Amino acid sequence: MLWLFLILPVMTVTSRSFNISDKSTSKAISDRLIELVTQGAFRGVTYYRLAALADTIGPRLCGNxxxxxxxxxxxxxxxxxGLENVHVERVEIPHWIRGEERARLIQPxxxxxxxxxxxxxxxxxxxxIQAPVLVVRSFDELTARCAEAQNKVVVFNPQCDWEAQPIGCYDIVVAYRHNGASHAAKCGALASLSRSAASHSIDSPHTGRLSYDPAYSKIPAASLSVEHADMLERFQQRNQLIEIFLYMEAQTxxxxxxxxxxxxIKGSSLPNETVLVSGHLDSWDVGQGxxxxxxxxxxxxxVLSLLHSLNIRAKRTIRCVLWSCEEFGGKKTFFIIDFQSLII
Structure with missing residues (x-):
């Protein structure tokens, strides 16, 4: 009966059909949509759908x-x-599995x-893999200390001012998650660990996708919580011996x-022109996404449910696409849209 609960708003607010043709009409429709979402039958619908997805199906790893x-x-x-042209489109996607994994500090x-x-x-x-550790803060530091990385586990612990650069820091730190393994392998490392891409942490590591450079051997790679990455660096600053054990069953x-x-929802007068609204359904396996x-x-x-519930047809077709496998490299394109020019 879950499906019935999720479509009740559609069943209760349907009204006469609107083909948006002027600014006054579009303003009235916008006000009606806002009212439905904030005070009316659609209040909480998106949340309840999300909760049902996360609770009932849970993690949705690509290929699973x-x-x-x-x-x-x-x-x-x-x-x-009653949405229109509902269908699926086949796509070939990667299938990576995590398996059991653990990391332990052995020394000090x-x-x-x-x-x-x-x-x-x-x-x-x-x-x-059980090996000594070399902690570096950047690719440049690793290059300068490349000989020291031989037969070690390289830990990337990049530093960034997240308060000053809340978006920029993410890209900076993610570069080590994405490319760190091959940089470490180039220097003969046995494995690569990278600081989690997070401004704050409660000892919670942050996973993500890596890419291997085909010019170098593949080595295991994982992320560490912010706290543990910093702890390992403090050990190194005190010239203490650092040794860890890493076990991962990951495979592709x-x-x-x-x-x-x-x-x-087909457009009323320009059906071959499309406005896209989209998100990706896949998630990582260690959370609900x-x-x-x-x-x-x-x-x-x-968005489509709202428009359908009021029998609204914009000039252009409104298309919802829910993608598979963004987390493993699916690409997204963003457009800056003058919405008013699209609906009148």
Missing amino acids: ESLTQAVNWVRDVMVSE RYAKLSMLGLGNSIGTGSNG LPNVIGYNLVAE AMDDGGGAMISWT
Whole structure:
């Protein structure tokens, strides 16, 4: 009965059809949509859809059956509420699995390290890797100390002022997650660990995707919590011996078939021109993917539900696409849109 709960707003607010043709009409429609979302039948609908997705299906890792379940669930509800041209489009997607993983500090004391393997990483093998550690803050520092990295685990601990650069710092830190393994491998390292790309932490590592440079050997790669990356650097600053054990079962399986989900409301006078609203349904396997990007996907879906509930047809076709596998490299294109010019 979950699907029925999710389409009740559509069933309760339908009214006469609108073809938006002038500014006064578009203003009235905008006011009505805002009223529905903030005070009316659609208040909380996006949240409840998101909660149902996150609670009932949970993590939706690219290539995993749970992602297909999510696509089918949303598609069935879209069809039930009467959206147009609801269909899936096949796409070949990668299939990486995490498996068991752990990291432990061996020297100068024994302790569990908070880590998450990075998407696309290889595993360590059944015996794991136990080796000394070299901590660096940048690729330039690694280059200068390349000889020291031989047969060690390289830990990238980049520093950035997140308060001054809340967006810029993310890109700076992610570069080490994305490219660090190959830089470390170039210097003969056995594995690569990178500081989590987060402004704040509660000892919570942040996963993501890495890329290997084909010019160098692949080595296992994972992220460390902010606290543990800093701790390892403090050990090094005190000239203490640092040794860790890393175990990862990660592996990449053959590609599988996934599905992008599409639904529309055809335009009234320019149906061959399209306004796209979209988000990605896939998520990482270690969380529910509520914000990245379940929220964006549910918002995009509810845009169509709102318009359909009022029988609104804009001049152009409004198309919702819920993508598969953004977390493993799916690309997005963004447009700056003058919405007023599109709907009148």
